[in-house]
Amino acid sequence: MQNTAYNVEYKPRTGSEAMCEALLDEGVEHLFGYPGGAIMPFYDALPDYPLKHILVRHEQAAAHAADGYARATGRVGVCVATSGPGATNLVTGLATAQMDSVPLVAVTGQVGRPAMGKDSFQETNVTGMTLPFTKHSFLVEDPDELYPTMRRAFEIARSGRPGPVLVDVPKDVQFAACEHNGYRRLREAPQPLEGPAFEAAATLLRKAKRPLILAGHGVTLSGAEMELRLLAERTGTPVVTTLLGISAFPEDHPLYIGWPGMHGAASVNRAIDRSDLLFAVGMRFDDRITGAVEKFAPNAKVVHIDVDPSELGKVVRPTVGIAADARGAIRGILAHLEEAEESDGCAEWRAEIVKSQEPEKRREADAKGEYGPIRIMAAIKAAAGEEVRLVTDVGQHQMWAAKFFEFTKKNSHITSGGLGTMGFALPAAMGVAFAYPDEPVWVVAGDGGIQMNLQELATIRDFGLNIKVAILNNGYLGMVRQWQQFFHNRRYSETPITGPDYEQFAASYGLAGRTINPGEDIEEAVGWAQEQEGCAILDFHIDPEANVYPMIPSGMSVHEMIEEDGA
Amino acid sequence: MAPRTAPASATLTPIEMRLGGGMLAINRLVMTFMNKRMPVASFTVGRDGWRTGALRATILLDCPEETARRYATLLGGLEDVEEIEVAEGTLEVALLDGGGDALRESAGAAGIKTHETEPGGAVVASGDPESMEGWLGSLEDGERDIIRLGPVVRPGDGG
Numbered sequence: 001m002q003n004t005a006y007n008v009e010y011k012p013r014t015g016s017e018a019m020c021e022a023l024l025d026e027g028v029e030h031l032f033g034y035p036g037g038a039i040m041p042f043y044d045a046l047p048d049y050p051l052k053h054i055l056v057r058h059e060q061a062a063a064h065a066a067d068g069y070a071r072a073t074g075r076v077g078v079c080v081a082t083s084g085p086g087a088t089n090l091v092t093g094l095a096t097a098q099m100d101s102v103p104l105v106a107v108t109g110q111v112g113r114p115a116m117g118k119d120s121f122q123e124t125n126v127t128g129m130t131l132p133f134t135k136h137s138f139l140v141e142d143p144d145e146l147y148p149t150m151r152r153a154f155e156i157a158r159s160g161r162p163g164p165v166l167v168d169v170p171k172d173v174q175f176a177a178c179e180h181n182g183y184r185r186l187r188e189a190p191q192p193l194e195g196p197a198f199e200a201a202a203t204l205l206r207k208a209k210r211p212l213i214l215a216g217h218g219v220t221l222s223g224a225e226m227e228l229r230l231l232a233e234r235t236g237t238p239v240v241t242t243l244l245g246i247s248a249f250p251e252d253h254p255l256y257i258g259w260p261g262m263h264g265a266a267s268v269n270r271a272i273d274r275s276d277l278l279f280a281v282g283m284r285f286d287d288r289i290t291g292a293v294e295k296f297a298p299n300a301k302v303v304h305i306d307v308d309p310s311e312l313g314k315v316v317r318p319t320v321g322i323a324a325d326a327r328g329a330i331r332g333i334l335a336h337l338e339e340a341e342e343s344d345g346c347a348e349w350r351a352e353i354v355k356s357q358e359p360e361k362r363r364e365a366d367a368k369g370e371y372g373p374i375r376i377m378a379a380i381k382a383a384a385g386e387e388v389r390l391v392t393d394v395g396q397h398q399m400w401a402a403k404f405f406e407f408t409k410k411n412s413h414i415t416s417g418g419l420g421t422m423g424f425a426l427p428a429a430m431g432v433a434f435a436y437p438d439e440p441v442w443v444v445a446g447d448g449g450i451q452m453n454l455q456e457l458a459t460i461r462d463f464g465l466n467i468k469v470a471i472l473n474n475g476y477l478g479m480v481r482q483w484q485q486f487f488h489n490r491r492y493s494e495t496p497i498t499g500p501d502y503e504q505f506a507a508s509y510g511l512a513g514r515t516i517n518p519g520e521d522i523e524e525a526v527g528w529a530q531e532q533e534g535c536a537i538l539d540f541h542i543d544p545e546a547n548v549y550p551m552i553p554s555g556m557s558v559h560e561m562i563e564e565d566g567a
Numbered sequence: 568m569a570p571r572t573a574p575a576s577a578t579l580t581p582i583e584m585r586l587g588g589g590m591l592a593i594n595r596l597v598m599t600f601m602n603k604r605m606p607v608a609s610f611t612v613g614r615d616g617w618r619t620g621a622l623r624a625t626i627l628l629d630c631p632e633e634t635a636r637r638y639a640t641l642l643g644g645l646e647d648v649e650e651i652e653v654a655e656g657t658l659e660v661a662l663l664d665g666g667g668d669a670l671r672e673s674a675g676a677a678g679i680k681t682h683e684t685e686p687g688g689a690v691v692a693s694g695d696p697e698s699m700e701g702w703l704g705s706l707e708d709g710e711r712d713i714i715r716l717g718p719v720v721r722p723g724d725g726g
Contacts, residue, residue: 127591131598136646139591156646310641313633 015143015174016045019107022150023051028078030054030069030434031107032062036082037122039109041174054434054463057455059086061427063093064453067102068391068431071414074223076103076157077431083109084122087168088129092421094164095133099418100244101221103162105153106134112172113141127168135163141170143178161308162221198329200320201279201303202336208277208301209345211237214260217244217417218282218307224327225249225410228281231330234337236346238353240268242283244417247407257353261289263399266550267356269558272297274352281305282326285315286418287555295557305329363564364404371518373400373472376540379526380442380470381405388440389414389432393425393449396478399548401444423452426469430456433465440530441466447473447499457509460535468529469537471502474544482547486562502539513537579608579627579696580635581657581718584642585615585650586622592647596624599645605638606630609696611717621649625657625719627696659699660716666690670706677702 013021019042023031032054035043046053056062059081066077077097081090087108097104110116111123127137136156140149146169153165205211219228225248232239232255239249241259249256258265260272272278278300283289285304290296293315301319304312309323322329367374377400381388390405392398392415407413414432416424429443450471460467472478481495506513512532516525518541529536549564586592593612600607609627628635636653643651663670666683670690674681679694679702694702696718703713 128594131595132602137591137595160644308644310637310644313637 013178014041014045015146015169015176015178016041017048018143018147018178019150019169019174020045020049020051022147022154023078024049026076026151026154028076030431031078031080032056032065032069032431033080033107034059034062034082034086035080036084036086036109038083038111038171039080039086039107039169039174040082041171042080042107042109042169052434053080054430054459056427056430056459058453059089060092060423061430061453061456061459063090063104063106064096064421064424064427065431065434066104066106067093067097067100067424068414068428069435070097070102070104070162070431071100071428072389072411072432072435074221074411076105076154078105078107080107081109082122083111083126083171084124086122087124087126090126091130091133092419092423094130094166096416096419096421096424097164098133098135100416101162101217102164103157104164105150105157106164106166107150108166108168109174110139110168110170113170114172116170127166130166133164134166135161137166137168139168139170140173143173143176146173146178161306195332197320197322198332199336201305201322202333204277204301204303204320205231205235205237205279205333205337208237210271210275210299210349211235211277211279211346212271212275212300213237213239214242214272214278214280214283215239215245215248216242216281216283217248218305218326219245219248220282220411222282222307222326222328224282224325224330227327227330227334229253231279231334231337234334236350237279238271238350240272242286242289242417243402243415245283246402247409247411247413248282250408250410251406252408255350257357259402261286262291262552262554263403263548263550264289265357265360265403266561266563267353267360269550269552269561270356271353272300273558275300277301277303279303280316280318281330282307284308284311287315290315291552292555292557295559367404371520371522372542372546373397374404375522376470376472376526377401377405377444379523380444380468382523383526383530384440384442384468388412388442389436391415391425391429391432391441391443393443393445394420394422394479395446395449396474396482396546396548397444397446397472399479400472403548405444422446422449424449426450426453426460426467427456429467430459430463430465433460433467434463437466441468443467443469445469445471446478447471447475448477448497451497451499454505457506457511457535461509461511464534466533467535468532469535470526470529471537471539472542473499473502473539474542474546476544478546479548481545482551485545485547486551487553502537506535506537511535511537513539515539515541517541518543578631579629579657580632581625581627581654582635582639582642583623583625583652583654584648586612586624586647587620587649588647589620589622592622592645593624595645595647596642599642600626603638603641609718611719625654625717627657627718657696657718658693659696659718660691660693661699661703662714662716663690663692664688664712673705674702677705 062079066079070077304318312321503513606629608629612624615621615623
C-alpha cells in the first residue's frame with residue numbers, strides 16, 4: 001500500500017507513527033502541545049515528521065492556540081497533551097471550541113491499557129470528563145484502529161456543525177506495532193439543497209417592509225461572506241451580526257448597522273424590535289441576543305438557516321426553517337431573487353435605522369476625542385491597517401472592541417463568544433499568528449483575563465511572534481464590577497484586582513512594553529508598538545469605572561435597556 | 568413490586584435508536600439527555616440482536632411531538648447513533664406471576680394483551696405504556712411479582 005502523502009512503502013510501524021501519518025495525511029502543519037509521560041511515544045516519533053510542534057507553557061493555552069488557528073484558517077486545529085493533569089488542563093479549551101463550533105482535534109496520552117481503571121499515576125477518564133463538550137471522543141485501544149480513528153476524528157471535527165473531537169491513546173497503544181491503514185470516509189459531504197423553503201424564504205424577503213439579516217458565526221464557518229453581501233445588496237436589507245458574526249460583513253458597508261443584544265447597539269436592538277422579518281443565518285439565538293425570548297422581535301416573521309437542524313426552533317420558532325450550510329442556503333435563496341428589487345418601504349426602513357443611530361454616532365465621535373477605550377480601538381485600527389486581525393479576551397474590553405473597532409476584513413475578529421473564556425486571547429492569538437505570520441495580529445484584553453495565560457509570553461518570545469498586546473487596565477474585573485454597580489449596590493466584592501508592572505514584566509521576557517496613563521498620547525504609543533520587532537505590550541490605564549453601554553439586564557428585553565444617557 | 572406513578576403528561580413521544588460504540592455511547596447519550604435537559608420519562612436499552620455489537624435504545628419524551636422531533640434530530644447528530652426515528656407508538660412488556668381468568672379479563676378491559684406460558688403460570692403482558700401503567704396500578708395486588716421490561720418500540724430480532 002502506498003502512502004498518498006509521501007509515496008513510500010508502508011512498513012509495520014508503531015501507533016505513534018500511525019498518529020503522525022494521519023496528521024500529515026490530514027494536511028496538518030502545526031500542533032500545539034505539551035509532552036508528558038503518557039504521550040511520550042508520540043513525541044518520540046514526532047521529530048521524524050514534517051509537523052511543526054509549538055511547545056506552549058500550559059495545556060489550556062494549547063487548546064486555545066489550536067482554536068485560534070482553526071478560527072483564523074477554517075482548518076482543523078490540533079492540540080496535544082499527556083494524561084491526567086495534561087488532559088484536564090485542555091478541558092476549558094475544548095468547551096470554548098464546542099460552544100463556538102470550532103473544529104479541533106485534541107490528542108491525549110492515556111496510561112497503558114494494563115494500568116487503566118486502577119487509579120494509576122496520572123490516570124483520568126478524559127473521554128468521560130469531556131463528553132458534554134466534545135462533538136465526539138475516542139479511546140483507541142486497538143493499535144490498528146489508530147490511523148483510521150485519527151482520520152475520522154478530523155472528518156467529524158470539520159463536518160456539519162464543526163466542533164472539538166478528542167482522541168485518547170493509551171501509552172502502550174502508541175508503542176504497539178500496527179499494520180493496517182484502513183480508512184474510508186463514513187459520511188458524505190452534504191449535497192446542495194433545493195426545496196420549497198428557499199423560495200418561501202425569498203418570498204418573505206421580497207415582501208418584507210422592515211427586514212433585517214441577522215448573520216452569525218456560521219457565515220464565517222461556511223465561507224458565505226460573499227453570498228451574504230450579495231443577498232443584502234440585492235434586497236437592500238440592513239445587516240446585523242452576532243458577536244461571533246462580526247467581520248462576516250464589512251462594517252464600513254452602508255447596509256451594516258451593528259450587533260444586538262445585552263451590550264449591543266441600542267439602535268440595533270430597537271430595529272429588531274420593530275422588524276417584520278428576521279433573516280437569521282448561521283446563528284443560534286443565544287440568550288445574550290434574545291434576552292426575554294417572548295418579547296424578542298415580537299413583530300417579525302423568522303427565516304432561520306443553520307447547518308445544525310436541532311437549532312431550528314430551539315429558542316425561536318421559525319416561520320421558515322432551513323437546515324443547511326449557510327453558503328449553500330443563501331445561494332439557493334439567491335436563485336429565487338435574481339430579478340428581485342428591494343421591497344416598497346425598505347428605503348424608509350433604512351432611513352429610520354440611520355436616524356436612530358445618530359445619538360450613538362455622536363457619542364462615539366465625542367469619545368474618540370478623549371483618552372479611553374474607544375480612542376484606543378480607533379488608534380489600533382489606524383496604525384495596524386486593514387489587514388489586522390483582532391483577538392479579544394472576555395469582558396468590557398471585548399464589548400468595546402466589538403463595538404468600536406471597525407472590522408472591514410473578513411474573519412478578522414476572533415473572540416470567545418459562547419463560553420466567554422477569560423484567558424483566551426493571548427494563546428488564541430498565537431494560533432492566528434502561526435496561521436498568518438506575515439499579517440498583523442493584535443490582542444485586546446483586560447487586566448483580569450490577560451493574567452490567566454500570561455505565561456504564554458515565553459512561547460511568543462521563543463517563536464518571535466509578531467503579536468501586539470493592548471491591555472485595558474482598569475484595576476478591576478470590569479464587567480463584573482459594572483454588574484455590581486448596577487445590580488448589587490456598588491458592592492465591589494472581590495473585583496478590584498492587581499497585576500504586575502506590565503512594562504517590567506514584558507522586559508523580563510525580553511519583550512517591549514510601555515505603560516500609558518490617562519492624558520498621554522494613545523496614537524503615539526500604538527505607533528511605537530507597531531514599530532517594535534515582535535511582540536510588544538501596551539498597558540493602558542483607563543478609567544476604573546468606565547462602563548459598557550447599553551446594557552440589557554439578563555433575561556429582560558429591549559424595553560428595559562439601560563442607556564448611557566440614562567434613557 | 569409496586570407500579571410506578573403514572574407520568575403527569577399524556578404526551579409521551581417514543582424515540583427509538585440504534586447505537587454503536589458500547590458503554591461510551593450510552594454514557595454520551597445519557598450525558599446529552601442531561602446537557603439538553605431533555606424530558607426523558609423512560610429509557611430502555613438492550614442489545615440489538617445477538618449478531619451485532621450494537622445497542623437499541625428507546626426513550627419516551629414527555630413533551631410535544633414537535634419538540635421530541637427536534638430532540639431526535641439532535642440525538643441523530645451524535646456519531647454513535649446509527650439510526651433514529653420518532654416512532655408511531657410504543658409497547659411496554661411486563662412479566663407477572665400467576666395468571667387466571669380475572670387477570671386476563673382485567674387486562675383485556677384495559678387494552679392489554681396477555682399470554683400465559685402455562686395455565687396459572689407466568690403471564691407475559693404487553694400494551695401501550697399508559698394502559699400498562701393504569702392496568703398494573705389497578706391490580707392492587709402487593710403479593711404478585713411483576714417485572715417490567717420497559718417500553719420498546721418493536722421486538723427487534725431477538726435482542
